[in-house]
Amino acid sequence: QVQLVESGGGLVQPGGSLRLSCAASGFTFNTYVMGWFRQAPGKEREFVATINRSGGRTFYADSVKGRFTISRDNAKNTVYLQMNSLKPEDTAVYYCAGRNTIGLVTTPNYDYWGQGTQVTVSS
Numbered sequence: 001q002v003q004l005v006e007s008g009g010g011l012v013q014p015g016g017s018l019r020l021s022c023a024a025s026g027f028t029f030n031t032y033v034m035g036w037f038r039q040a041p042g043k044e045r046e047f048v049a050t051i052n053r054s055g056g057r058t059f060y061a062d063s064v065k066g067r068f069t070i071s072r073d074n075a076k077n078t079v080y081l082q083m084n085s086l087k088p089e090d091t092a093v094y095y096c097a098g099r100n101t102i103g104l105v106t107t108p109n110y111d112y113w114g115q116g117t118q119v120t121v122s123s
Contacts, residue, residue, distance in 0.1 A: 009117030022096030
């Protein structure tokens with residue numbers, strides 16, 4: 001049974017940091033490109049970051065470039081999203097996703113999705 005389970009969300013003040021984790025099971029993690037997306041209330045789901053199978057290549061949305069870092073630990077079947085200098089506009093439900101392909105994937109064309117974790121940036 002395939003599972004992607006996000007954790008690490010919560011309430012943080014503007015300028016603060018959070019680290020999201022996504023634990024994968026039920027598939028061969030190191031053959032999957034992984035990504036993070038987010039969805040704010042009343043808005044469409046948007047791309048945040050993606051990482052290739054080895055972890056050697058990453059790509060970010062312009063809105064988070066320089067503040068967020070995606071990484072993965074294939075030994076632990078886990079992908080991470082380190083979020084620094086958080087802004088109120090980063091408030092959203094964050095989802096991790098996996099796709100059995102090569103390269104990087106910036107569109108929502110992923111095979112598997114997690115249930116999401118809420119991130120709220122507010123003073």
